[in-house]
Amino acid sequence: MRETTIAILGAGAWGSALATLASENGYSVRLWSRGGAKTLLEVVEDADIILSAISMKGVRAVAAQVQSLPISKETIFVTATKGLEPETTSTPLQIWQEVFPTHAVVVLCGPNLSKEIQMSLPAATVVASESAAAAQSVQLVFSSHRFRVYTNSDPLGVELGGTLKNVIAIAAGVCDGLQLGTNAKAALITRGLTEMVRVGVHWGAKMETFYGLSGLGDLLATCNSPLSRNYQVGYQLACGKTLTEILAHIEGTAEGVNTTVVLMQRAKQQNISVPITEQVYRLIQSEVTPRQALEELMVRDMKPEHFI
Ligand SMILES: NC(=O)c1ccc[n+]([C@@H]2O[C@H](COP(=O)([O-])OP(=O)(O)OC[C@H]3O[C@@H](n4cnc5c(N)ncnc54)[C@H](O)[C@@H]3O)[C@@H](O)[C@H]2O)c1
Numbered sequence: 001m002r003e004t005t006i007a008i009l010g011a012g013a014w015g016s017a018l019a020t021l022a023s024e025n026g027y028s029v030r031l032w033s034r035g036g037a038k039t040l041l042e043v044v045e046d047a048d049i050i051l052s053a054i055s056m057k058g059v060r061a062v063a064a065q066v067q068s069l070p071i072s073k074e075t076i077f078v079t080a081t082k083g084l085e086p087e088t089t090s091t092p093l094q095i096w097q098e099v100f101p102t103h104a105v106v107v108l109c110g111p112n113l114s115k116e117i118q119m120s121l122p123a124a125t126v127v128a129s130e131s132a133a134a135a136q137s138v139q140l141v142f143s144s145h146r147f148r149v150y151t152n153s154d155p156l157g158v159e160l161g162g163t164l165k166n167v168i169a170i171a172a173g174v175c176d177g178l179q180l181g182t183n184a185k186a187a188l189i190t191r192g193l194t195e196m197v198r199v200g201v202h203w204g205a206k207m208e209t210f211y212g213l214s215g216l217g218d219l220l221a222t223c224n225s226p227l228s229r230n231y232q233v234g235y236q237l238a239c240g241k242t243l244t245e246i247l248a249h250i251e252g253t254a255e256g257v258n259t260t261v262v263l264m265q266r267a268k269q270q271n272i273s274v275p276i277t278e279q280v281y282r283l284i285q286s287e288v289t290p291r292q293a294l295e296e297l298m299v300r301d302m303k304p305e306h307f308i
């Protein structure tokens, strides 16, 4: 029998970590990056699974390039990107589904700081798809004694958990940078989760998905780790650096900055209340200082504790 071949698009921190996991499980892995030695055709040709770990800004262009190549009808697409497209507000899942409407698309998302995974520390993740068989195939590829993979049937919810938490992670970095304490951080994360649920359910995701690994799980990992680039953005803003300075020195992609702008725009259009996102947005636009953002959150109207 022919061995299963995995094509991984994007040789950044996350694409490389996922390539390591699949290689360690004995799969044949081909890694592609723009400017790399292999052509896209060489990498995706005859691949059973094509996984994208491209930054949000490159997803549509890469998907269009792949569309122009001969791909088997059976090929499963996996998306591991966490972001929103500025022009359309689409998620990466929606882009891959739009470009490949007859293929199974699986979302891979969870509390997965790539540096920890490259250090072989244990972690868990979720693979979600409308096709249970496709999700199970991807589960098999990445599961190991150090990486526990769960399947899920709410791909949009799983993806939005990983995407929306990046905005709250920026706020968590601000909270720690200003040394606001553990009570404040717990309140921020809890109310941040409610904000994620409110947006996600409005956009068609299942509420319970946000209480799983890709929602609460990824929120906890990202809001509590200096390894998170999004957390670093908030932390360094609170320490007085400008966004331009921070982004010039950060290693890799902090998707939360762009996600905040797109989320704010769509929440406004749809009249969804997103007070934490609004303050992160005003902060990255330099409309408020970190202290003013905190003040504005604290003096809002009194109200009951709603959970959506
Ligand atoms: N690093 C992590 O811990 C981690 C974990 C889970 C998910 N993610 C998500 O995975 C995605 C990638 O993150 P990363 O940490 O690997 O980022 P990275 O900056 O290290 O790598 C990004 C990759 O995308 C490619 N890319 C960017 N723009 C492109 C374009 N226009 N055309 C083609 N390729 C392009 C880059 O060349 C690079 O290979 C992000 O959406 C991130 O949120 C990252």
Ligand SMILES: O=P(O)(O)OC[C@H](O)CO
Pocket: 082, 110, 111, 112, 113, 114, 166, 169, 218, 221, 222, 227, 228, 229, 230, 231, 253, 254, 255
């Ligand atoms: O470094 P960040 O902030 O992109 O976080 C990485 C992953 O999303 C954690 O799961």
